[in-house]
Amino acid sequence: MxxxxxxxxxxxxxxxxxxxxxxxxxxxxxxxxxxxxxxxxxxxxxxxxxxxxxxxxxxxxxxxxxxxxxxxxxxxAEPAISSKSKNWLSFTQEMTARGISIKNFELHVTWTIPDETVANFFDISMTKKVLKLERLRGKAEGPFVYFISYFHPRVGLTGDEDFKRPLYDILETDHMVTATLSKEEISAKAADKFIAAKLEVEPGTPLLVRKRFVYDQGERPIEYNIGYYRSDSFVYTVESRRE
Structure with missing residues (x-):
């Protein structure tokens, strides 16, 4: 060829x-x-x-x-079975659409050395630090999801942003970066001690793990996101139409 x-x-x-x-x-x-x-x-x-x-x-x-x-x-790769959803929404938009008011219980911003998976996704050296954003979020009665996001250095985030604002509004308004494409992986995992403590469940409790790979208008990677959801508080629904 x-x-x-x-x-x-x-x-x-x-x-x-x-x-x-x-x-x-x-x-x-x-x-x-x-x-x-x-x-x-x-x-x-x-x-x-x-x-x-x-x-x-x-x-x-x-x-x-x-x-x-x-x-x-x-x-x-060998063919795999997967489900896809179009017209993705940010977490805040999803919850707003469901009429759920979201509370931030914890918010941590650090600069960190990426592991191999994150570095490969961003196509950067493992020696180059990236911004890491961790957020514990949920309803007034308690948290149900722990998010960990890593951002490509190209995006321009400094860590001084007000991350109580919607994330993609910050990227678009403050840094002229528009998130236009999201690809997701859904899996199940037993809660380790760290995540169990955050989500107020027993270690070993089944969790829904949702990975998001977010790209800008030029389809360049901008965010690697992992969300750990309490399985008793969140249901992921996929709607597919046969054509």
Whole structure:
């Protein structure tokens, strides 16, 4: 298969690379488990930087279409069953739509070294600090969700913002960053001692874990968010329409 992109095309290079990768993974030889060409080789062939190519690769990795194995390579993931919801809302918007008044019980802002998962999502070095926002939220009677958010340094957050304001309003109004795309993963997990204490449940209690990968208008990653929900206080509903 001949790999190439049009450098005269006004479409950003990372989006052209992403579209090309989507075509490549449909090819039978790759769909059946063959590894993709290595990053150095493919970036050179496309005449783009490795960071541009990696941005496209990361997008497909987090969509679950590709699997990257460090030191080995990248290949097409086996098909998985998933549910998708369109027209995503922020947590505040979700609760407002349900007529629920939300209270902030705790709010912590720190600068931290990201772990490998967060660094890979942002495509940054693990030595570069990122802003970490932790919030314990719920209804007047008590908390039911503990959020941990990490933000790409490119966003420009300083940590001095008033995070009692809606988060995406802060990004858009104060930093000219518009969150336009969210991808989610839902799973179950037993509460460890730290989360159990925050949510006022016994360690080992089943929790709903909701990961959000948020992108800006250029489909660049801006936020990695994990929410730990009390399973007795929150139900996640997916509405799908067959076409």
């Amino acid at each position: 001949n790999f190439s992109i049009d450098h005269k095309n006004p479409l950003p290079l990372h989006l052209q690379a992403e579209n090309l990768l989507r075509t490549i993974i449909k090819d039978p030889q790759y769909a059946e488990g063959k590894f993709l060409p290595n990053e150095v080789q493919l970036a050179k062939q496309l005449a783009i930087s490795r960071s541009t190519l990696r941005q496209a690769l990361n997008k497909l990795v987090y969509e679950g279409l590709l699997i990257r194995k460090k030191g080995i390579g990248t290949k097409v």
